[in-house]
Amino acid sequence: MAETARHPEPRYGNRPTMKDVAARAGVGLKTVSRVVNSEPGVTPDTERRVQEAIEALGFRRNDSARVLRKGRTASIGLVLEDLADPFYGPLSRAVEEVARAHGALLINGSSAEDPEREQELVLALCARRVDGLIVIPAADDHRYLEPEMRAGVATVFVDRPAGQIQADTVLSDSFGGAREGVAHLIAHGHRRIGFIGDQPRIHTATERLRGYHAAMAEAGIAVEDSWVSLGSTDPDRVRAAAEAMLSGPEPVTALFSGNNRVTVTVVRVLADRERPVALVGFDDIELADLLGITVISQDAAAAGRTAAEHLFRRLDGAGHPPARVELPTRLIARGSGEIPPA
Amino acid sequence: MAETARHPEPRYGNRPTMKDVAARAGVGLKTVSRVVNSEPGVTPDTERRVQEAIEALGFRRNDSARVLRKGRTASIGLVLEDLADPFYGPLSRAVEEVARAHGALLINGSSAEDPEREQELVLALCARRVDGLIVIPAADDHRYLEPEMRAGVATVFVDRPAGQIQADTVLSDSFGGAREGVAHLIAHGHRRIGFIGDQPRIHTATERLRGYHAAMAEAGIAVEDSWVSLGSTDPDRVRAAAEAMLSGPEPVTALFSGNNRVTVTVVRVLADRERPVALVGFDDIELADLLGITVISQDAAAAGRTAAEHLFRRLDGAGHPPARVELPTRLIARGSGEIPPA
């Protein structure tokens, strides 16, 4: 039992290795490797014998060992905020499709919008030697990624830019989209327009706020402090913000909501009220058509696809300088944004 | 250049190894290993020197090599149908949280409801030696998994049962939920009730249909063939099915929809019609509260959490026999299910 003493816990539940297959088929180790990898130079008869041994033993190649020799894992990592968010599901799915087309697997992780957790996750993925990384950043300093990128981990940032480093980036036109949405409300006669957005440390939140200010400025409207609220997307926070703007002697007559989670809460608040209030939301939402919600739509799947394509282009080849892609948004008028001021 | 000739393509972009760190710090390899893994038996001074070398070199432990020795990858695989489906996002997220609590990463893959693709994905995950597997099956024969499970890959099936093998399974009470939903419609006076569900090869689809038939039988209602339609969840197909049931001399007065995707299309069809038709849908939907859609709700996050907990329990320990868990559903009345017959 010397063997057993050295390996008290059998690895992988004692899986057969190529060596075992070789012994059983009565061939050399390398011949098994050739068969498993469909390399040429094996007679049909030998191949058959090896195949039989593989099936009899239930052999499956250990990719960990393979990776160790080959250097590429054929896997990429995707770090986003929350897979349960309806915006990220389609994005992740699009990344997966591109990865699949390139023969790669996708390792997913959620940062929960926590910079530390993002870093922890990213570094764990690097330790697994993912070939590339797609990151929807929660952090605003990504210098921790520099050694990894130098070591060859292709990295693309999506939805928000990288902090303190140069890297490929795929963004939506948050500024332009918000400006268009707010201008739409202004065009329908509103002047007292509220903005409820995500936390100010999130790039898209401030960009959208900037778009709001731009549209207001272009219309010559002075924005009052009480019309703007940035913070967590927690329903209670959003509800309180909306109700504050809708109360008092001079309530807002329209709201612009900064993302899908804010929008759903705002819609619920407005549903409870009698006085009609106009609303345009950033991000489309399922069934928004039936509820008549006017939105600035961004294509999450396109963002994911674009990012993944950039990633594989970089993996496959040349070292062009970091590119920055900005995807357009689209205003979809469905009624809520066309309500006139009370 | 002999070295270069042997390694024409530098692995991992030439990352430093423990050996490099050891050389730079002037210590032995094992000492570096000790520091990296926070093992005891290193003087503070030595540790500092090693840490410095690690940072100077940008060293990151190669987990592929580690896995090869240790036998566990600290990763699990999740194979589902489509990450972009709002039902699976929360499920995946819940699995990830449990995995994270156990220090494991999650590798995600979508089968696109294709049995071959499911198998391909599952076996690729096994080749990477994931410690465990959570599968929402598209296939109905999982004997291909037997060698893997024997070799120690813990496997849990969710949402639908495994085919032809014994395995841990976490299901929702599709039969009971559908029966309750249909009984609810009957209690509100309906007798001509249509059922539109997913493809009949999907277990949940037939279970829900069975629930429909049970409720109808219990009420002594003879079901007409034209009231039942199973098939793809493609909007065109669902729309056609719904419109057929709502037309003719004796249209149905109520519909039961078999899952979230069917429901959204049915809701759109009903929105275009004048005559009110009652509706109960299986699965909850975002904003269903505002649209007043009565649903049979199942907790996707709970399903994911339960499955992952089973998985890790099995990984951590004893070999109890395969368990089958059935999670309850909950009827949420919001209006659409309480509309009386026309």
Added chain:
DNA sequence: TTGAAAGCGCTAACAT
């Protein structure tokens, strides 16, 4: 066409 030997980067076992 086939196989033996070396070694990928790490950890376990065993010195010192």
Added chain:
DNA sequence: ATGTTAGCGCTTTCAA
């Protein structure tokens, strides 16, 4: 407290 050696399962190289 620290280092040396063997070997995880595979691919690469080179020889037969």
